[in-house]
Amino acid sequence: MEYILHILVIACIYIILTLSLNLIVGYTGLPALGHAAFSCIGAYTSSLLALNAGLSPWIGLFTGACVAAISGIVIGYPAVRLKGDYLALATFGLGVIVYSIAKNWVSLTRGPMGLPGIPGFSVAGFQLSGIWSYLLLVLVFVAITIFIINRIVNSPFGRILRSIREDEIASESLGKDTTRYKLLVFIIGAFFAGIAGSLYSHYITFIDPSSFTLIESITILLMVIFGGMGRISGSIVGAIILVVFPELLRFLGMPSSIAAPMRQMIYGLLLIFLMIKRPQGIMGVYRFK
Amino acid sequence: MLLEVRDLTVHYDSVHAVDNISLHVIEEEIVAMIGPNGAGKSTTLKAICGLLKPKSGKILFQGENINGRQPHQLVEKKLCLVPEGRRVFASMTVLENLEMGAFTINNKEEVRDDIDKVYGLFPVLKERRKQKAGTLSSGEQQMLAIGRALMLKPELLLLDEPSLGLSPNYVDIVFEKIKEINNNGTTILIVEQNARMALEHADRGYVFEIGKIAFEDKAKNLLENDEVRKLFLGG
Numbered sequence: 001m002e003y004i005l006h007i008l009v010i011a012c013i014y015i016i017l018t019l020s021l022n023l024i025v026g027y028t029g030l031p032a033l034g035h036a037a038f039s040c041i042g043a044y045t046s047s048l049l050a051l052n053a054g055l056s057p058w059i060g061l062f063t064g065a066c067v068a069a070i071s072g073i074v075i076g077y078p079a080v081r082l083k084g085d086y087l088a089l090a091t092f093g094l095g096v097i098v099y100s101i102a103k104n105w106v107s108l109t110r111g112p113m114g115l116p117g118i119p120g121f122s123v124a125g126f127q128l129s130g131i132w133s134y135l136l137l138v139l140v141f142v143a144i145t146i147f148i149i150n151r152i153v154n155s156p157f158g159r160i161l162r163s164i165r166e167d168e169i170a171s172e173s174l175g176k177d178t179t180r181y182k183l184l185v186f187i188i189g190a191f192f193a194g195i196a197g198s199l200y201s202h203y204i205t206f207i208d209p210s211s212f213t214l215i216e217s218i219t220i221l222l223m224v225i226f227g228g229m230g231r232i233s234g235s236i237v238g239a240i241i242l243v244v245f246p247e248l249l250r251f252l253g254m255p256s257s258i259a260a261p262m263r264q265m266i267y268g269l270l271l272i273f274l275m276i277k278r279p280q281g282i283m284g285v286y287r288f289k
Numbered sequence: 290m291l292l293e294v295r296d297l298t299v300h301y302d303s304v305h306a307v308d309n310i311s312l313h314v315i316e317e318e319i320v321a322m323i324g325p326n327g328a329g330k331s332t333t334l335k336a337i338c339g340l341l342k343p344k345s346g347k348i349l350f351q352g353e354n355i356n357g358r359q360p361h362q363l364v365e366k367k368l369c370l371v372p373e374g375r376r377v378f379a380s381m382t383v384l385e386n387l388e389m390g391a392f393t394i395n396n397k398e399e400v401r402d403d404i405d406k407v408y409g410l411f412p413v414l415k416e417r418r419k420q421k422a423g424t425l426s427s428g429e430q431q432m433l434a435i436g437r438a439l440m441l442k443p444e445l446l447l448l449d450e451p452s453l454g455l456s457p458n459y460v461d462i463v464f465e466k467i468k469e470i471n472n473n474g475t476t477i478l479i480v481e482q483n484a485r486m487a488l489e490h491a492d493r494g495y496v497f498e499i500g501k502i503a504f505e506d507k508a509k510n511l512l513e514n515d516e517v518r519k520l521f522l523g524g
Contacts, residue, residue: 162380169340170376170378173360173370173438174440
């Protein structure tokens with residue numbers, strides 16, 4: 001039971017990450033490959049504040065999200081002036097930079113040794129210790145994220161985002177300052193990724209740079225594409241399936257020496273199959289350009 | 290004078306796309322820029338509306354130098370472009386496309402009035418208001434693109450190749466509508482491959498040739514000019 005709940009908590013954290021990336025990639029059509037960097041910044045900020053300054057994880061969570069959002073400005077400012085593949089490469093670069101900092105600034109982050117003993121959340125003086133209470137906590141955050149992102153994409157602002165995805169020049173010709181809107185989307189996406197990172201660190205109670213590699217960014221992107229770009233339900237489905245599915249493969253009853261590689265292969269095949277049969281993703285309507 | 294371009298030069302990297310040209314547009318005119326492919330017509334238009342940065346020269350709109358401004362700043366000044374190839378938002382409905390053009394989002398009544406005006410000009414858009422723009426014919430998409438730009442209430446409307454890829458029937462309709470928009474008080478600067486069609490509807494014309502303006506005259510004089518006829522109007 002504990003195991004199933006753990007998978008659910010992780011799935012919820014991924015839902016927040018996937019939703020926030022979907023806003024950037026799916027709704028606005030900006031190929032971004034560095035989402036794990038934002039959650040890394042959120043996680044480290046929050047954890048370091050708790051460990052070194054003894055601040056409550058709640059303050060850490062909020063500060064972490066804000067620092068991630070600020071990094072979204074710093075990265076987004078030059079990046080959103082790039083188009084398509086170049087933007088993907090620039091955000092890829094961001095992922096590499098943040099990972100390297102986390103790994104090499106040993107005096108602050110303890111580098112590859114990671115940060116152990118990160119305190120958990122407490123609500124009104126009660127320490128959230130049981131996994132049930134954590135599940136509840138992340139569910140609340142998932143609900144808040146869904147609510148806010150849903151409001152954003154169904155507002156006039158959201159329609160401008162879609163217009164940028166459809167045709168940026170047309171959008172500009174209608175007087176939309178597309179650069180500013182793209183930057184805003186980066187900031188919002190980074191903010192929620194920062195929240196997800198912070199939730200993760202206080203839940204696992206240990207972080208090291210290996211949790212925020214490029215593969216992690218690609219996994220989140222996969223969840224967005226797999227579930228369906230530009231669809232909130234898609235992000236939820238995509239994150240759940242891609243978190244749960246590899247776990248299900250554990251129960252195939254194969255000898256452990258071949259089970260691990262088999263899992264990777266089946267996972268890969270599933271992705272290939274889906275992209276051939278349903279390139280717009282499970283719930284999606286829009287294809288990757 | 291509504292628009293004045295003085296000594297405009299635009300480069301693409303090292304290629305001179307437009308070299309030291311000057312032109313002007315007076316209020317309530319229709320001005321056509323014609324000429325062969327690569328002569329610099331579209332480049333000039335893109336420089337005027339801020340999509341390209343000129344190398345040198347002045348672009349004055351209502352007396353103010355707008356050289357180097359961003360497109361969204363120019364839209365606020367009521368200088369609006371209908372880009373080449375229509376570029377409607379395919380997955381949005383016709384109505385949503387028009388709403389995208391609404392600048393004063395806060396005043397819903399005004400937006401509805403503006404949409405009704407566009408419907409009045411293009412009744413087919415009203416019939417198809419709930420349809421996805423991508424399912425319209427290219428002629429209807431062109432009307433939508435023009436209607437969407439009219440939502441911005443332009444003083445000067447720039448049209449880039451409005452007849453490109455349309456059936457002959459729609460070419461006629463689109464030019465009639467352009468005339469109608471002009472009669473309602475909007476000044477129009479148009480780039481067009483279909484030189485005859487453009488000159489028949491315009492007041493004045495500029496004939497481009499490899500980055501320069503070769504001729505400039507009243508449209509009906511250009512239609513009768515032997516050299517222009519031989520080069521661009523098929524004899």
